[in-house]
Amino acid sequence: MDLPNMVLDWLAATIRLSAPLMLAGAGGLFTERTGIFNIGIEGMMLCGTMAAVAASLATGNLLIATLFAMFVGGLLALVHAYLTVTRRADQIVAGAAINLFALGITNLLNTPLYRAYEYRPRAPLYPVLAPEALQELPFIGPILFDQPVIVWVAFILPFVAAWFLYRTTWGLNIRAVGDHPHAVATAGLSVFRLKYAGVIISGLSAGLGGAALALADLGLFAPNMTAGRGFAVLAAFVVGKWNPIYVAAACILFGAADALQLRAQTYGLAIPYQIFVMLPYLLTIAALAGLVGRTVGPKTVGKPYDPQIV
Amino acid sequence: MTKRQSRPVLPVLGELILSGGRPVLAILASLVVSSLLILASGANPFRAYAAMLDGAVGSAAALANTGVRAAPLLLGGLGVALGFKAGLLNVGVEGQIYAGGAAAAAIGITPLPVPAWLHIFLAIVAGFLGGALWGLIPAYLKAFRGVSEIVISLMMNYVGIQFASLLVHEPSPLALEGAFYPQSPLILSSARLPILIRGTSLHAGLPLGLLIAVILHLALRYTPFGFRTRITGENPEAGRYAGVNIRAQIMLVFLLSAGLGGLAGTGEVLGLKLALYDYFSGGLGYDGIAVALMANGNPLAVILTALFFGLLRAGAGKMQVAVGIETPIAQVIQALAVLFVIAIGFAEQVRITRREGTEMVAEEAPAHGPS
Numbered sequence: 001m002d003l004p005n006m007v008l009d010w011l012a013a014t015i016r017l018s019a020p021l022m023l024a025g026a027g028g029l030f031t032e033r034t035g036i037f038n039i040g041i042e043g044m045m046l047c048g049t050m051a052a053v054a055a056s057l058a059t060g061n062l063l064i065a066t067l068f069a070m071f072v073g074g075l076l077a078l079v080h081a082y083l084t085v086t087r088r089a090d091q092i093v094a095g096a097a098i099n100l101f102a103l104g105i106t107n108l109l110n111t112p113l114y115r116a117y118e119y120r121p122r123a124p125l126y127p128v129l130a131p132e133a134l135q136e137l138p139f140i141g142p143i144l145f146d147q148p149v150i151v152w153v154a155f156i157l158p159f160v161a162a163w164f165l166y167r168t169t170w171g172l173n174i175r176a177v178g179d180h181p182h183a184v185a186t187a188g189l190s191v192f193r194l195k196y197a198g199v200i201i202s203g204l205s206a207g208l209g210g211a212a213l214a215l216a217d218l219g220l221f222a223p224n225m226t227a228g229r230g231f232a233v234l235a236a237f238v239v240g241k242w243n244p245i246y247v248a249a250a251c252i253l254f255g256a257a258d259a260l261q262l263r264a265q266t267y268g269l270a271i272p273y274q275i276f277v278m279l280p281y282l283l284t285i286a287a288l289a290g291l292v293g294r295t296v297g298p299k300t301v302g303k304p305y306d307p308q309i310v
Numbered sequence: 311m312t313k314r315q316s317r318p319v320l321p322v323l324g325e326l327i328l329s330g331g332r333p334v335l336a337i338l339a340s341l342v343v344s345s346l347l348i349l350a351s352g353a354n355p356f357r358a359y360a361a362m363l364d365g366a367v368g369s370a371a372a373l374a375n376t377g378v379r380a381a382p383l384l385l386g387g388l389g390v391a392l393g394f395k396a397g398l399l400n401v402g403v404e405g406q407i408y409a410g411g412a413a414a415a416a417i418g419i420t421p422l423p424v425p426a427w428l429h430i431f432l433a434i435v436a437g438f439l440g441g442a443l444w445g446l447i448p449a450y451l452k453a454f455r456g457v458s459e460i461v462i463s464l465m466m467n468y469v470g471i472q473f474a475s476l477l478v479h480e481p482s483p484l485a486l487e488g489a490f491y492p493q494s495p496l497i498l499s500s501a502r503l504p505i506l507i508r509g510t511s512l513h514a515g516l517p518l519g520l521l522i523a524v525i526l527h528l529a530l531r532y533t534p535f536g537f538r539t540r541i542t543g544e545n546p547e548a549g550r551y552a553g554v555n556i557r558a559q560i561m562l563v564f565l566l567s568a569g570l571g572g573l574a575g576t577g578e579v580l581g582l583k584l585a586l587y588d589y590f591s592g593g594l595g596y597d598g599i600a601v602a603l604m605a606n607g608n609p610l611a612v613i614l615t616a617l618f619f620g621l622l623r624a625g626a627g628k629m630q631v632a633v634g635i636e637t638p639i640a641q642v643i644q645a646l647a648v649l650f651v652i653a654i655g656f657a658e659q660v661r662i663t664r665r666e667g668t669e670m671v672a673e674e675a676p677a678h679g680p681s
Contacts, residue, residue, distance in 0.1 A: 039401075093603055108347070228468055281468045
């Protein structure tokens with residue numbers, strides 16, 4: 001492959017691989033903004049991939065597959081919300097338990113998922129909607145238009161999230177509850193309801209991200225196929241300073257590293273692929289350590305809300 | 311009768327049973343829910359669990375298998391449990407397993423002009439230090455910069471996995487040339503952990519873990535180190551008045567915790583896999599968190615929970631043969647048990663110590679990360 005084609009191929013892959021991260025990131029932000037840390041995003045995404053493949057295989061209807069993946073992600077998020085908000089359990093521990101459960105249940109159902117088939121069929125994929133003329137445009141055609149529709153959704157959703165968070169009263173409440181829950185309670189709003197909403201939104205979007213991962217170009221489920229992408233989303237919150245647009249930008253950066261990682265050997269790069277896989281996590285550590293500017297998250301994230309303790 | 315008077319009446323044994331009752335209840339609940347899954351797959355849950363038990367404790371080989379599975383969970387779980395006591399949550403065990411395993415392998419594949427007992431000792435020490443090294447960044451940032459150890463150690467996991475992967479791919483000096491699956495050369499026989507029962511793979515990692523559990527239990531209870539650790543977790547402000555160097559204690563405990571994670575990887579590499587393989591752990595570090603949580607951070611209880619999780623894994627193979635349910639059912643039972651323990655509220659003590667820990671640091675260093 002010559003250089004221009006390599007760059008083109010890499011950029012198109014970057015856009016495609018960023019999409020699951022951006023989808024999960026846009027909603028995942030809401031849980032962190034309400035002060036609930038959700039490391040279970042990884043597991044919710046993983047269950048989302050399996051749910052999407054199962055529903056797509058069964059019905060062939062992408063809308064149903066998408067909604068089912070979101071439903072499964074949301075259901076796991078409901079468990080997380082119950083444990084962390086109602087039971088006030090440790091958020092990390094609850095999220096880790098959800099990840100263990102997600103890994104176990106998807107490994108368990110992996111064989112039954114394909115039991116009816118002799119070979120592993122590819123599930124129906126998200127369609128490419130752009131007209132052929134646009135897809136064939138030089139350079140921007142393959143990058144922007146020869147992409148499944150879910151990729152477009154991924155690029156719109158962060159703006160929707162930003163609008164909700166910064167331009168609506170409800171978004172203001174969500175932001176306030178993570179920083180000053182007692183003030184929100186004093187204003188007569190239900191802290192619990194806002195936190196539940198935040199966590200469930202993160203689960204819905206994690207499921208959606210899982211659907212994008214499975215049905216954008218693969219159409220298959222493989223055990224542990226998220227392989228840490230949920231954690232990369234958590235990293236994007238830090239690097240993107242909890243702002244939906246910056247988080248989306250961080251997700252694109254991570255997607256670019258991921259795309260390069262997969263191509264390091266074919267492109268004959270001197271840098272080993274493992275370096276690119278490490279990159280998002282190293283960047284996050286640097287950001288938290290204060291090496292690249294100051295990073296301040298929602299004030300009460302990680303701490304349980306107890307109306308009795310001010 | 312007032313509460314104050316009635317309290318001593320409750321015997322110590324009764325309290326132990328009460329505190330142990332919740333995890334047992336959680337395990338029972340997880341077995342019940344899992345039996346629904348087994349029923350749904352068309353098998354008889356009683357036959358399934360009987361097969362599992364037989365596969366885990368039914369023969370010497372089965373028992374050895376349970377021990378082999380429990381060893382890394384025990385060592386990693388002890389690391390997490392030690393952290394709990396100081397109000398620290400080490401979720402970086404997975405990365406520490408790879409770092410420790412890699413360091414142990416580096417010594418273990420190098421011919422040294424020393425007697426065998428010294429070679430294996432050096433390899434184990436290297437494994438411990440490798441894990442501790444992987445804990446250095448989160449420990450330092452937590453103790454001196456007030457940055458949450460949780461996110462940092464979580465991110466270190468993926469760096470560790472990829473770092474070990476780099477080491478077993480050519481042109482690394484640790485990589486075995488032309489290997490079918492990326493790996494290091496085999497560990498030299500002078501650096502392999504001794505096998506306890508001939509004909510099985512039960513290695514010395516399990517007794518090492520048992521020994522460390524007892525030492526940790528005694529150290530936490532009866533030594534100045536234990537006092538400093540507990541006060542760091544429970545009431546750092548009071549600790550500071552008592553002259554405890556809280557920052558130093560956070561560093562020390564986190565490094566020891568990470569070192570134990572390193573030992574979990576060391577046992578796998580020197581005792582079971584006998585080489586450093588790409589992705590050799592596959593999530594043992596996260597299981598270690600579950601083990602410590604089920605035991606509520608009590609080192610002696612970690613022995614029981616690690617053996618129980620080991621039993622599930624060892625028995626799952628036989629269960630698959632007997633009734634056809636796949637082996638990941640062990641993971642599901644384990645995760646459900648943890649979820650039930652959390653839901654019942656056994657984890658609340660851990661949470662309270664951690665919350666106080668975070669508040670302490672927040673006051674100290676306003677330039678906190680996500681505080």
